[in-house]
Amino acid sequence: MVGARDLKKIGDFLYEIPTSHRSDMRVPARFYADDRLLDGITGDRSLEQLVNTATLPGVVRYVLAMPDIHQGYGFPIGGVAATELPDGVISPGGVGYDINCGVRLLASPLEADAVQPHLDQLATVLYANCPSGVGQGGPVKLKPGELDEVMQNGARWALKRGFATEADLDRTEEGGCLAGADADRVSARARDRGRGQVGTLGAGNHFIEVDVVDRVQDEDTARRLGLFSGQVVAQIHCGSRGLGHQVCTDYVNLFQKTVRKYGLTLPDRELVCAPAGSPEGRNYLAAMQAAANYAFANRQVLAFHIRRSFEQVLAGRVKNHHLFQIYDIAHNMAKIESHTVDGRRLTLCVHRKGATRAFGPGSAVLPAAYRDIGQPVLVPGSMGTSSWVLVGTAGAMDQTFGSTCHGAGRTMSRHQAKRSVHGAGLREELETRGIKVRAGSLSGLAEEAPGAYKDVDRVVEVVHGAGIARRVARLTPLAVIKG
DNA sequence: ATGTGC
Numbered sequence: 001m002v003g004a005r006d007l008k009k010i011g012d013f014l015y016e017i018p019t020s021h022r023s024d025m026r027v028p029a030r031f032y033a034d035d036r037l038l039d040g041i042t043g044d045r046s047l048e049q050l051v052n053t054a055t056l057p058g059v060v061r062y063v064l065a066m067p068d069i070h071q072g073y074g075f076p077i078g079g080v081a082a083t084e085l086p087d088g089v090i091s092p093g094g095v096g097y098d099i100n101c102g103v104r105l106l107a108s109p110l111e112a113d114a115v116q117p118h119l120d121q122l123a124t125v126l127y128a129n130c131p132s133g134v135g136q137g138g139p140v141k142l143k144p145g146e147l148d149e150v151m152q153n154g155a156r157w158a159l160k161r162g163f164a165t166e167a168d169l170d171r172t173e174e175g176g177c178l179a180g181a182d183a184d185r186v187s188a189r190a191r192d193r194g195r196g197q198v199g200t201l202g203a204g205n206h207f208i209e210v211d212v213v214d215r216v217q218d219e220d221t222a223r224r225l226g227l228f229s230g231q232v233v234a235q236i237h238c239g240s241r242g243l244g245h246q247v248c249t250d251y252v253n254l255f256q257k258t259v260r261k262y263g264l265t266l267p268d269r270e271l272v273c274a275p276a277g278s279p280e281g282r283n284y285l286a287a288m289q290a291a292a293n294y295a296f297a298n299r300q301v302l303a304f305h306i307r308r309s310f311e312q313v314l315a316g317r318v319k320n321h322h323l324f325q326i327y328d329i330a331h332n333m334a335k336i337e338s339h340t341v342d343g344r345r346l347t348l349c350v351h352r353k354g355a356t357r358a359f360g361p362g363s364a365v366l367p368a369a370y371r372d373i374g375q376p377v378l379v380p381g382s383m384g385t386s387s388w389v390l391v392g393t394a395g396a397m398d399q400t401f402g403s404t405c406h407g408a409g410r411t412m413s414r415h416q417a418k419r420s421v422h423g424a425g426l427r428e429e430l431e432t433r434g435i436k437v438r439a440g441s442l443s444g445l446a447e448e449a450p451g452a453y454k455d456v457d458r459v460v461e462v463v464h465g466a467g468i469a470r471r472v473a474r475l476t477p478l479a480v481i482k483g
Numbered sequence: 484a485t486g487t488g489c
Contacts, residue, residue: 134485193486202484202485203484203485204487205484239484241485245484248484249485332484414487
């Protein structure tokens with residue numbers, strides 16, 4: 001267990017666990033927090049997991065955790081670890097079971113007052129059009145061989161099928177398509193699980209939300225993104241469903257063997273990995289990218305059905321309900337990126353698990369329209385609480401390999417939450433606050449109770465204060481759709 | 484997170 005005495009405070013919102021803490025650490029471990037969040041962080045195994053990642057072969061500079069850190073499989077959720085190619089390792093546990101879990105934000109030109117009278121119907125129609133729940137299949141029938149196209153081309157596949165516009169792709173991380181994806185590295189079992197699930201939401205913390213922009217923190221940047229106070233927007237939070245889950249399972253199993261083959265010593269079995277430049281490592285990367293493309297396509301099809309739902313409910317009732325895309329980000333992904341470490345330009349495998357890329361102004365990979373303001377960062381809060389739109393900063397490039405937080409972060413396990421919260425009562429409470437709720441499972445709802453999460457406003461305050469993202473606008477929910 | 488775990 002890592003306790004308060006093992007920590008060194010090295011900045012207003014920054015702590016370090018030095019390599020003297022444990023003899024197998026190759027680099028220090030750093031994490032961002034304030035005093036209040038610190039209490040929760042030292043209460044579970046997440047810092048010990050972070051220290052474990054500091055022992056990985058090829059890890060550079062320091063491993064990092066964001067203020068929304070909590071316990072995960074092997075790596076903590078909210079963790080960032082960068083390893084140098086080709087001998088530095090890639091680990092499926094550093095990405096997570098939900099490969100390219102991420103968030104998409106669509107914005108309408110409408111004020112909340114115009115939508116309010118139709119909100120109940122909108123929630124019902126969204127729930128009907130966007131299938132959710134564990135194991136749930138979806139509306140898209142793929143032709144033979146078409147699943148390969150989804151995995152190779154991601155949101156580009158969706159464009160060809162009429163589910164996307166060029167503008168959507170332009171405002172998606174990586175253009176919605178990772179070029180290195182190789183569908184041949186994805187097992188038959190993973191394909192079987194994913195075949196019928198394109199355009200579905202899933203369960204757990206995944207959701208579709210209709211929100212209103214309730215606070216604008218930076219007027220200029222908000223305007224540049226197309227956001228204004230009182231505006232109705234829609235958020236999608238979901239990933240690669242059963243396909244990504246199976247890809248992770250397959251490679252975790254396979255990598256049990258590669259750990260021995262390459263003579264790797266690990267403090268936790270859950271950190272199984274392979275050198276990123278080895279055949280096994282490259283195969284996982286290609287399969288992970290295929291699953292990531294599937295997730296981009298999934299969110300794109302959901303966006304299409306959200307647009308259709310707005311059309312169905314609002315056409316003829318309001319003047320313009322077109323939903324344009326602000327951005328789509330991944331928060332479970334390993335990326336091959338170039339970063340400067342101690343004055344040297346290195347090619348790194350950056351694992352972001354429950355962490356968001358937050359590239360600052362000037363980055364060539366950003367859409368032209370956003371290049372001078374930095375990458376939009378979408379931070380969903382817990383159910384019934386606010387969410388945030390941030391932008392990446394030069395500070396993130398300097399401090400965190402261009403990364404920041406991804407959400408509120410759990411304080412209670414799912415099991416704990418289910419025991420202490422009643423789903424029906426929670427729904428009642430949300431509805432009393434004027435939030436429309438459509439949920440397939442009441443126990444699923446209980447697992448996502450706001451009380452089971454940290455305060456997202458505080459998490460965002462820390463990353464803003466630390467300079468690894470900048471606050472632009474806050475969103476508050478009008479309607480929530482869940483599995 | 485997940486065709487949910489002992």
